[in-house]
Amino acid sequence: MDSTTIIGLVAAFLTTGAYVPQAVKTWRTRRTGDLSLSMFTMVFLGTVSWLVYGILKDDLPIILANTITLGTSFIILYFKLREVMEQRRAG
């Protein structure tokens, strides 16, 4: 494997893995006040789009990376949406 490919794999590992500690933190604390709803909505919809793109291009690395991010970004977005709805209900 050449060094460019290794750098690409490190990059993919970092930007995919990044959502894991945020999902764990959000799951544990249930606190999402400082998270941007727009950010995590865009990340989730973007990940769905990347997944469709990967399937259409039959590109395994894109499919794998975005399947992981689909799960982690869903967890974060779920808790963010729950907080937003609770705040609306509270007036």
Added chain:
Amino acid sequence: MDSTTIIGLVAAFLTTGAYVPQAVKTWRTRRTGDLSLSMFTMVFLGTVSWLVYGILKDDLPIILANTITLGTSFIILYFKLREVMEQRRAG
């Protein structure tokens, strides 16, 4: 342009643009308590790696998308690190 390319561009726009509202929110509120330090450290280092990868592969879309995310993720990480350091100083 075929529909697969359009889906890929939508995906790139969403996952790159996602950091903009988070950077704006963090800049305005200066509050980063609910953000994971590990997440934004990994996103920043991952973006640097993607940028090096894009330059080595001479891939303009990768270079452009990651130049934007380098800026937005740096803003978020800067405020997160500032909060962490302030908390350490406060004991």
